[in-house]
Amino acid sequence: ELKVEQNPLFLSMQEGKNYTIYCNYSTTSDRLYWYRQDPGKSLESLFVLLSNGAVKQEGRLMASLDTKARLSTLHITAAVHDLSATYFCAVAAPEGSQGNLIFGKGTKLSVKP
Amino acid sequence: DAGVIQSPRHEVTEMGQEVTLRCKPISGHDYLFWYRQTMMRGLELLIYFNNNVPIDDSGMPEDRFSAKMPNASFSTLKIQPSEPRDSAVYFCASRPDGWYRTQYFGPGTRLLVL
Numbered sequence: 001e002l003k004v005e006q007n008p009l010f011l012s013m014q015e016g017k018n019y020t021i022y023c024n025y026s027t028t029s030d031r032l033y034w035y036r037q038d039p040g041k042s043l044e045s046l047f048v049l050l051s052n053g054a055v056k057q058e059g060r061l062m063a064s065l066d067t068k069a070r071l072s073t074l075h076i077t078a079a080v081h082d083l084s085a086t087y088f089c090a091v092a093a094p095e096g097s098q099g100n101l102i103f104g105k106g107t108k109l110s111v112k113p
Numbered sequence: 114d115a116g117v118i119q120s121p122r123h124e125v126t127e128m129g130q131e132v133t134l135r136c137k138p139i140s141g142h143d144y145l146f147w148y149r150q151t152m153m154r155g156l157e158l159l160i161y162f163n164n165n166v167p168i169d170d171s172g173m174p175e176d177r178f179s180a181k182m183p184n185a186s187f188s189t190l191k192i193q194p195s196e197p198r199d200s201a202v203y204f205c206a207s208r209p210d211g212w213y214r215t216q217y218f219g220p221g222t223r224l225l226v227l
Contacts, residue, residue, distance in 0.1 A: 033215055042204065043156075045215040088156065100169060101216065103156040 002027050004091050006104035013079045013111050021074040021107045023089035031092040032072045033101065034063050036085045043088065047074075079111045115139075117219035119205050125225045131193040134222045137186055138207030146206040146216060147180055147190050156204075162188065195226045 003026040013019055023032070034046040047056040049065035049072060056063050060083065062075045072089055086106040093100040118137040126132055138145045146161040160170040165182045173180070177196070182188040192199055202223050206216040 031213060035218075042220050043206075043218040045217070048213060048215050050213050100158060100161065102158075105155045 002029065002091060002093050002102045004089060004102050004104040006087075006089055006107050009105055009107060011107055011109045013076070013109065015080055015111055015113050016078050018078065019076050021076070021087055021109075023072040023074070023091075023104055025070045025072075025091045025102075027094055028067070028070075029091045029094055030067070032065050033090040034072075034074055035088045035090065037088065037106070038085050046087075074107075076109070079109075081111050081113065084109055084111045117205055117207055117217055119203075119219040119222050121222060122220060123223045123225075125227065126195055127227050128196055129194045130226075131191065132195045132199075132224060132226075134190040134203050134205075134224070136188045136190070136205030136219060138188070138205070139209075139217055140186065141209060142207035142217070143210040144208045144216075145182060145188050146208075147188070148204040148206065148218075150202045150204060150221070151200075159190070195224075197226045200224055200226050 005024045007022050032049045035043040036046050037043045047063040052067040054065045060077045065072045074087060086108045088103050088106045090101040090103045093102055117139055120135045144163050147159040148156050149159055150156045157172055159172045160180045161168055162182045165185060178192055180190045202221045204221045205219040208214045208216045
């Protein structure tokens, strides 16, 4: 059974600081996704990572994937308050991989002035 | 495009009542997913459809839950009878064909069962 673990689950940062969120998964998979959820809102797709060594960047966020280590990271550079949200990673389930994603518990990020 | 549409956005009902949640996926998307989100269990996949056919319903908690997709533009998730432990936010998501494509989530239905 595929398990997806994120850490930390809660992260309080100061504006301007850098930090990394980690996503580990337990079995081989060929796709990993990052989503953002604002309080009381829906999930918004951030990144799709499809191969070992894949790196995607948008603004102050950069995501990478190491399929050999079964690890993805979401790096935050010079955090600003607008980045406060919950971030989820999701991994494609190996069986029936046409559809099913397994989500981590999410990392709740709070950026303080 | 209007995105994934869900209704109602909020539902308050009493234990034992039937609840029906509705979803309209993005036009042209072949896959539709129903998720449930709670603080305790996080985001759980309940069921997903491909071209209106249920593919995996192993996440449906019990027989009280049922889902249908009568056509490409409409799906329902029904709970009968509802129980307080069903209180959660229910999300519908859709995605186009293509194994690498991301899912697009609707705004969710916040359900409270008293």
